[in-house]
Amino acid sequence: MTTATPVMLRSPGQVAEEPGVTADAGPQEARSASDVARDAAFERDALPWLDDVYRFALSLTREESDADDVVQETFLRAYRSWHTFIPGTDCRRWLFTICRNVFLRSRERQRPTVDLEDGEQDAVAAGSVYAAAREKGYDDIYARLDLAPALRDALDDLAEPFRSAVVLVDVEDLSYESAAEVMGVPIGTVRSRLFRGRRLLQEKLATVAEDLGFVGAASE
């Protein structure tokens, strides 16, 4: 018999059987229409963001094994709480929010407390970094060199909460508003953290350029 197993509808009062726990078990049984609809929505809206959530988790944990745990917990929670997801809204943002909460809980909710100044001071400081780079002739390093490995290292070294702001906005391309929702802070705080993070990254990369003895055209 090779025909597909039909979907077996469960009456509202019927108790579902305990689902199997091995991936090699047979086809799902006794699935209600709402179960099927939920799973289809979860597959369509949530699963495509697995790589994005993994990247974000890795940026938070900095350890692959920890990121692995955070991602699994994120998707399991998302699946269990799928009824709270509002269809048509940004599922990636919703998953990022769960992911960050899972991470913070895993760190016993050690929310970072950093005294943040207005972002403008960091913007100006970044200008000073640029001025020094131009003077030394490596102000074109971003255009001339593949800085991805150095950027990743610098990002790993960046402290929370700056790392989250930079990853969400600059790497994952979230708006300030979306990043603010994920991080649970006002938009102005995202801006401050983002600017500080960018400035610190640029300072770090300037140091890398100098350590490598990189000399641009202006100094040659």
Next chain:
Amino acid sequence: MMSAPAQSKLEALGLSASCAEVLTHLWDYLDEQITPTSAERLRAHIATCAQCQQYEEYQECFLRAMSGLKQELSAPSSLRERLAVRLKGQGCGCWDKVRREE
């Protein structure tokens, strides 16, 4: 209102008022977080100032490099496998789709 430390740094750099505005708000401008009027003012200055053009290019290159990091990481197959098993344990009917994405 600009803070005193920021103001003193700008003065130390010897920038004109327009250059100082670009320096202070370029990230807001590139992130499209400022009003159209302010954006137009910055754009107009940058168009006529070689120094600010170079600075804009420098920051754009930095942001492009950051954005490029997104392409380099994906969830490992071992993670997908473990997640598939755990989702199935929750009764998720689409657990096997986690694997198929690989």
